[in-house]
Amino acid sequence: MRLFPSLTLTRYLGQMFIVRVLAFMIGLVMILQTLDLLSESDKILSVQGNGYPALLHYVSLRLPQLISQFLPFSVLLGTLVTLATLNQNSEVVVMRASGISAHQVLAPLLGAAALIGIAHFTFNETVVVRSTAELQAWERVDYAPRSEEELPEGQDIWVADGATIIHAREAIQSKGQLILPDFELYERQEGNRLTQITTAERAVYSDGAWTLHGVRVYGPNGAPATTQPTMAWNTNVQTDRFMAVSVDPATVSYSRLRQAIRDLAESGRPVESLEASLYHKISGPFSSVLMPLLAAVCAFGVVRSGKLFVRIVIGMALGFSYFVADNFMLAMGQFGTVPPFLAAWAAPLLFFCIGESVLFRTEE
Known part of the structure; x- marks a missing residue:
């Protein structure tokens, strides 16, 4: 036996x-x-x-x-x-x-x-x-060649902040900063009417604040875009949300993936895959x-x-x-x-x- x-x-x-x-x-x-x-x-x-x-x-x-x-x-x-x-x-x-x-x-x-x-x-x-x-x-x-400290957590990020839609190509953690390259901000009013589009080369979160670099702002009436080198950005979205949305199962550990699934489920996003x-x-x-x-x-x-x-x-x-x-x-x-x-x-x-x-x- x-x-x-x-x-x-x-x-x-x-x-x-x-x-x-x-x-x-x-x-x-x-x-x-x-x-x-x-x-x-x-x-x-x-x-x-x-x-x-x-x-x-x-x-x-x-x-x-x-x-x-x-x-x-x-x-x-x-x-x-x-x-x-x-x-x-x-x-x-x-x-x-x-x-x-x-x-x-x-x-x-x-x-x-x-x-x-x-x-x-x-x-x-x-x-x-x-x-x-x-x-x-x-x-x-x-x-x-790419900096060894820049390790992306994923790509193609979409996050909702109320009626505003936030899009970025990926989320990168580098030198204590969170970077969102190819940043896009779609601001809407009630009824989903688009009021303004803001694009930036990147959005950087550092020292508790967001800063947009290489900014272009488009109005709703087809007026020429206005440009700014930098612009402050205020949002109610926590930084963990960006990392959760951009998670790639092949590049994160079991505990990190489980936390990301929990965060995505709380925000109402599908997590079956x-x-x-x-x-x-x-x-x-x-x-x-x-x-x-x-x-x-x-x-x-x-x-x-x-x-x-x-x-x-x-x-x-x-x-x-x-x-x-x-x-x-x-x-x-x-x-x-x-x-x-x-x-x-x-x-x-x-x-x-x-x-x-x-x-x-x-x-x-």
Whole structure:
């Protein structure tokens, strides 16, 4: 009735599994990073002032994304190779003959996969979100030099201040200031009649006050615009609202995204797509725990039956089907077709039931 077999066997299986997962991850990431760098190097080097340091900087920003994206694939491939090797060498037969159940054979792999999932989630929260934000900012300016302190939280901001509509391209935090580039202010009266349009190169919030730079003011009657170098701007909108509206799930942590969803919900904006991404920040790393269960079909069965290769193919098909279903459900959740929680967790729960059903049907 013990979950794990002996300590020696647990250590042996866990070590074999982790070594193969790391080997697949290193190989996949190196190949994909090389191909990605070849496709982007022309764009990076075409910018004046960019050289080999710029290529290395791109690799340092892109590498965490590739690791995060393909770690579950590495776990799947590592599981298949580990279990197929154990089956080929009749080690599974020895473990089963000694009274160890199929779930106990998989328990060390599931435990190691759980540790990988926790490390995956932590890596996403601390490294991937920041590198993604910096890479998106760099791509937005076509790999031109940009201050390292300017990390945008998102783009295309629309905020209502009573009847007034505020629009900006993005929100940038830099040197203790909040900057809204390509700022537009649509002032309306009751009945939604437009009375004035104010545009600015940027709006800067510093020392508790807003200042517009490069201002142009357009009247309602088609009169020529008036220009001013700077102009003070008063608004009742809190600065947190701008950061919440501009949030990009790929560039913020779980806690930051949850706070943004709360702020947007209080202002009456739809948050279903963000909620699906919030749940997926947990269900995504959890997929590593499912891989040993989905690949377990290749661990059991008599080797001399000649069906080991067929079992490996079935395990691989189950694993890749999970990734297809997971991406499909996440897309449906972001479009608002299915509830956010179901969009993030339907595929893991479904394939968990499938894996357990196959295991119980064939081995237990």
